[in-house]
Amino acid sequence: xxxxxxxxxxxxxxxxxxxxxxxxxxxxxxxxxxxxxxxxxxxxxxxxxxxxxxxxxxxxxxxxxxxxxxxxxxxxxxxxxxxxxxxxxxxxxxxxxxxxxxxxxxxxxxxxxxxxxxxxxxxxxxxxxxxxxx
Numbered sequence: 462x463x464x465x466x467x468x469x470x471x472x473x474x475x476x477x478x479x480x481x482x483x484x485x486x487x488x489x490x491x492x493x494x495x496x497x498x499x500x501x502x503x504x505x506x507x508x509x510x511x512x513x514x515x516x517x518x519x520x521x522x523x524x525x526x527x528x529x530x531x532x533x534x535x536x537x538x539x540x541x542x543x544x545x546x547x548x549x550x551x552x553x554x555x556x557x558x559x560x561x562x563x564x565x566x567x568x569x570x571x572x573x574x575x576x577x578x579x580x581x582x583x584x585x586x587x588x589x590x591x592x593x594x595x
Contacts, residue, residue: 465518467518468514468515468518468519471514471518471575472571472575473514473530473533473568473571473572473574473575474511474514474515474518476564476567476568476571477507477510477511477514477533477537477568477572478511479564480507480510480537480540480561480564480565480568481504481507481508481510481511483560483561483564484503484504484507484540484561485504485507487547487552487553487557487561488500488503488504488547488552491552492550492551492552493547493550493552493553496550496552499543499546499547499550499552502543503540503543503544503547506536506537506539506540506543507536507537507540507565509532509533509536509539510533510534510536510537510540510568510572511533512533513529513530513532513533513536514529514530514533514572516529517529517530517532517533523579523580523582526579527576527579527580530572530575530576530579531576533572534569534572534573534576537565537568537569537572538569540565541562541565541566541569544558544561544562544565545558
């Protein structure tokens with residue numbers, strides 16, 4: 462795996478960012494935009510996904526990072542669930558729903574794969590490297 466220098470290098474974060482962009486776009490018009498509760502909740506959960514990836518990365522240790530990735534994965538699932546509410550309320554077309562759902566599903570899979578990698582990686586984070594580099 463390539464070295465990750467900053468959270469913006471993480472593929473799961475990039476995917477979460479795109480999903481959040483889609484959620485904001487979809488929730489900005491029509492009846493969806495006027496359903497303040499659902500609009501705010503789905504936006505918060507999608508932002509939480511990308512934010513927890515970033516925050517976990519900055520903790521600089523695998524154990525904490527995996528914990529934050531777990532929270533991010535759960536927030537991603539929350540966003541998927543809320544998409545169903547939007548679909549049932551006819552705020553979204555089937556195509557809009559499926560496109561956003563697929564992006565969120567891909568994001569969740571990327572997060573899960575990254576969690577698996579971190580659990581088995583011998584590298585434990587930069588805060589576990591001594592000041593002498595050993």
